[in-house]
């Protein structure tokens with residue numbers, strides 16, 4: 001049985017504005033009082049794990065201890081089977097310190113070359129840590145294919161490259177509500193809601 005998150009402040013332990021916006025959208029209907037790690041002045045920990053789970057957990061743990069509040073972290077990325085799973089947990093790092101995703105998307109496409117297999121999937125692991133060390137972890141994925149050139153200016157990161165299975169628009173062309181019905185983050189979030197928030201609202 002997962003530990004429930006009772007009413008009270010929740011820290012969103014991410015320094016990525018695109019992600020924080022999506023998590024705030026997903027949390028809003030539940031009426032939780034939410035603060036971002038940036039608002040609280042929490043530092044950005046080094047992501048030394050070698051799995052999405054390990055990195056989500058270390059970010060959640062650092063924020064929960066830093067704030068003295070339950071903290072929800074997201075570690076996510078784009079996995080391309082034809083590239084051996086890259087960029088995977090290195091998805092943010094492929095964009096460099098300037099977070100240049102035009103460059104990162106071109107890198108993915110160049111490495112793919114004329115590969116027949118342009119399938120890809122996004123992974124999102126959400127970890128919820130309490131200051132006493134308790135942790136709950138959830139994983140969501142969405143399958144799709146990679147297009148070139150990139151399309152759309154909505155969303156963030158690799159969204160303009162990615163068309164989810166059964167869709168025609170890229171995530172970069174979708175309004176946020178449509179992406180939230182399909183995304184890896186929404187899938188992980190549903191598991192988090194079921195386990196930790198119950199049936200609210």
Ligand SMILES: O=c1nc[nH]c2c1ncn2[C@H]1C[C@H](O)[C@@H](COP(=O)(O)OP(=O)(O)OP(=O)(O)O)O1
Nearest residue numbers: 014015016074075076077078091092156157158159
């Ligand atoms: O829905 C998404 N749509 C497009 N791209 C995405 C998505 N979800 C993750 N991604 C890519 C870009 C992101 O930069 C990286 C996650 O890296 P990741 O370390 O988890 O996040 P981050 O460093 O950007 O912020 P933080 O660690 O403070 O939460 O994967």
Ligand SMILES: [Mg+2]
Nearest residue numbers: 016047075092
């Ligand atoms: Mg990161």
